[in-house]
Every structure is written in structure tokens, then in C-alpha cells.
Amino acid sequence: xxxxxxxxxxxxxxxxxxxxxxxxxxxxxxxxxxxxxxxxxxxxxxxxxxxxxxxxxxxxxxxxxxxxxxxxxxxxxxxxxxxxxxxxxxxxxxxxxxxxxxxxxxxxxxxxxxxxxxxxxxxxxxxxxxxxxxxxxxxxxxxxxxxxx
Amino acid sequence: xxxxxxxxxxxxxxxxxxxxxxxxxxxxxxxxxxxxxxxxxxxxxxxxxxxxxxxxxxxxxxxxxxxxxxxxxxxxxxxxxxxxxxxxxxxxxxxxxxxxxxxxxxxxxxxxxxxxxxxxxxxxxxxxxxxxxxxxxxxxxxxxxxxxx
DNA sequence: ATACCAAGTGGGAAAAAGTGGGAAATAATA
DNA sequence: TATTATTTCCCACTTTTTCCCACTTGGTAT
Numbered sequence: 001x002x003x004x005x006x007x008x009x010x011x012x013x014x015x016x017x018x019x020x021x022x023x024x025x026x027x028x029x030x031x032x033x034x035x036x037x038x039x040x041x042x043x044x045x046x047x048x049x050x051x052x053x054x055x056x057x058x059x060x061x062x063x064x065x066x067x068x069x070x071x072x073x074x075x076x077x078x079x080x081x082x083x084x085x086x087x088x089x090x091x092x093x094x095x096x097x098x099x100x101x102x103x104x105x106x107x108x109x110x111x112x113x114x115x116x117x118x119x120x121x122x123x124x125x126x127x128x129x130x131x132x133x134x135x136x137x138x139x140x141x142x143x144x145x146x147x148x149x
Numbered sequence: 150x151x152x153x154x155x156x157x158x159x160x161x162x163x164x165x166x167x168x169x170x171x172x173x174x175x176x177x178x179x180x181x182x183x184x185x186x187x188x189x190x191x192x193x194x195x196x197x198x199x200x201x202x203x204x205x206x207x208x209x210x211x212x213x214x215x216x217x218x219x220x221x222x223x224x225x226x227x228x229x230x231x232x233x234x235x236x237x238x239x240x241x242x243x244x245x246x247x248x249x250x251x252x253x254x255x256x257x258x259x260x261x262x263x264x265x266x267x268x269x270x271x272x273x274x275x276x277x278x279x280x281x282x283x284x285x286x287x288x289x290x291x292x293x294x295x296x297x298x
Numbered sequence: 299a300t301a302c303c304a305a306g307t308g309g310g311a312a313a314a315a316g317t318g319g320g321a322a323a324t325a326a327t328a
Numbered sequence: 329t330a331t332t333a334t335t336t337c338c339c340a341c342t343t344t345t346t347c348c349c350a351c352t353t354g355g356t357a358t
Contacts, residue, residue, distance in 0.1 A: 001201070003180075003229040005245050009317065013335085017316050021231075036213060054211055087337080089315080110227040113205055115213070117223070131224045136185070158307065162345080166306055236347080238305080 001025075002111030007121055010107050014098065015090045019109055022116060023089055032093065033080040038101050038123045040093070042116040045082075052077070093118070150174075151260030156270055159256050163247065164239045168258055171265060172238055181242065182229040187250050187272045189242070191265040194231075201226070242267070 006019040018026065031048040035041040043051060056073060083091050093103065101120055108124035110117040119127065155168040167175065180197040184190035192200060204225050205212060212218045228249075232240045242252065250269055257273035259266045268276065280287075 001226075001231075003226045003231065004243070005227055011318065013318090015317090020315060036216075037219060041213075051211070088317095090317090092335090110223065112222050112226045113201065117227075127220075127223070131220050160308065162309090164307090169305060237307095239307090241345085 001113055002116055003113070004111050005124075006109045008107055008109055010093070010098075010103060010105060014093050014095060016093060016107055016109070016118075017088075017090050018085055019111075020089065022109075022111060023085065026085065026116070028085055030083055030085065030091070031080055032083055032091075032097060032118075033076055034097060034100055035117055037117075037127070038119065039110075040097055040101060040103075040118040042118065043114075047114055048080075150262060151265055152262070153260050154273075155258045157256055157258055159242065159247075159252060159254060163242050163244060165242060165256055165258070165267075166237075166239050167234055168260075169238065171258075171260060172234065175234065175265070178231060178233055179240070180229055180231055181240075181246060181267075182225065183246065183249055184266055186276070187268065188259075189246055189250060189252075189267040191267065196263070197229075 002022055002025060004019070004021065008017050008019070010016045026042070026044055029045050031043045031045060033041045033043070055076060079097065081094050081097065083093075085091055098104070101118075101123065103118070103120050106121035108119040108121045110119065110124070151171055151174060153168070153170065157166050157168070159165045174193075175191070176193055178194050180192045180194060182190050182192070205218075205222055212222065228246065230243045230246065232242075234240055247253070250267075250272065252267070252269050255270035257268040257270045259268065259273070
């Protein structure tokens, strides 16, 4: 499972190290897409197949208008990139994806179960702060699930 | 059962000894997450499987389409860490987890039946004091709602 | 009282992960 | 085709993490 937070440098050649702990699970080839929220999504090729099938399925249960769905799919598919992890564990993030989330210098790389998210470090800090305000409420859910040991 | 209170040192390398009495029950690999209140939760991997399944909406492959669900998953998974207990019984607590509860120097490690909590020593002292003050009152309430208090 | 054992703590050395940059290969342009 | 720009590959450096050994402390048994 992909979990945890890592702060890595994005260098002048647009390279970022994939956290060592993510490499095995991600495999050699990954898909990077614009994310929802101020971030990028990284999927394994396998996960991407699932996700893209669902997204493009006209019969899915998403309450999208057809036109909305087309727009959304253009956004996701049109800017998705297949990227290889190099021999020492780095990936190259296309500039057109960096621009959208103002990625530079430091990136926060976050494991969120089945996907990885890439954030501008500062934006990630703000996101955490935002959610921290409702954290107690969220944590209540966690606390209640742990009762069934 | 995980019970008792231990005060252990957290050293410059972010290491803490797991109380000897907890080691067998916890196993080799554990999951640490932000907890409820000013503390961290430690789960066995088995318990975490259960908890994480409940946290993410397992029936919805596209849970990332909903903003609330996204924030929630980021909070839970992004701030969780899988950690190994080393050959002499210590764990490494990631700095991003320490920050949230201001962990340094001394940690209070508390067994709470089927999970372990990690507190800043001082915060734990205050927590105990707070609860002690209202303990009689609590006991009174509990006693009046249940015959087996 | 003293010696012994077990749990916890501290620190140095080795290994691993992350970063930066140069050279070779490829592509782009004139 | 020559020249320049861009990308890829590889090597080397730095920092962090891990592993291992030894010390300390406190409890226990003789």
C-alpha cells in the first residue's frame, strides 16, 4: 500500500526521485495525470487501466452530463503522460504538468493508498493545515473503527 | 492485551524503544498514524488492513472524484507510515508525525487494550490530570447507565 | 551486599537513498 | 550536412538511514 509523505527536490532537468518505498509497488512505468486539487496523480499502469475504463465508460454511474464527461475526459486523458522510472529511481515530470500546480524546487510526494500525489511543497502544507481543522472529526471515524480488534 | 504506561526516550535519530511487553503482540511490522487527540496510534498490520478498508470507500473505485473523500484519504494515508521494529525493539518515528504532536525528548507510550498510543510526555500528563479531575463524575455517569460498571 | 540479567539508551561505521552535473546520444534547425 | 539544442545515460558526491556494538540502569537472586 502506498502511504506516507516525502519531500524531494525537483532539479533543473525536471527530475524527481520517487521515494524508495514506492518504487516496488509502482513498477517501471507509471502514468502521471493532472490531479484533482492542486496536485498531480501518479498511477501504476494497472491502476490506470481500471481508472480510465471507469472514466470513459458512458454507462457508468457517475452523474455526469455527457458534455461534462467529455470535457473531463479531455482534461484527464489529454494531459496524461506515461513515464519511465530510470535506473536510479527518478522520473521526469513534463513541464506542462508542472505548470498547472506551480511545481518547483521542492515537491511533496504523498502515498494515498492506490495512488501517489505530487504537490508543491507549500501547497501541501496549506492542504494539511486546511484539513487539520476538521482532523478531530476525521479521527473520530478512525477511533471508532479500531474498537473491533 | 496492550496495557500500561511507559515513558521512553526519543533520541536524536528519532528512535524509540517499544516497551518490551508490547513487542510480541505488535509483531515485527506496525503502522503509525496520527491519532485522536494529541497522540499517534500504532496498529498491527492486521488491524491496519481492517481500518484502512473502512476508511476508504472500498466499493467505489473512483473515490477520488469526491472532494471530501479525497481530503479524508489524503489525511489518513498520507500521514500513515509502515515501520519495522528493529532487532533490539526500537522503531523510527517519521518527523512529519512527530511535528503534529510536538514529540521530543520523552514519549509516553500507552497501551489501550488493542492499540498503542504515543504522546508527548507533558501532554500525556495533562491529559491524565484532566481525566482524573472528571473521573469521579465519569464513573458516576457510567455507573448509572450500566449495572456492570 | 554484590553479582547478574534484562530492558533501555547512545553513538560510530557502513550502507543506502537522494542529488547534481558532465558526457554521449539523439533530435531539431538552418 | 553542419551546428545547436535537448534528452538520456552514467558517474560521483552528499546526506540520511540502518546496522551493530557497547554502555547504563534498575531489578532480582544468592
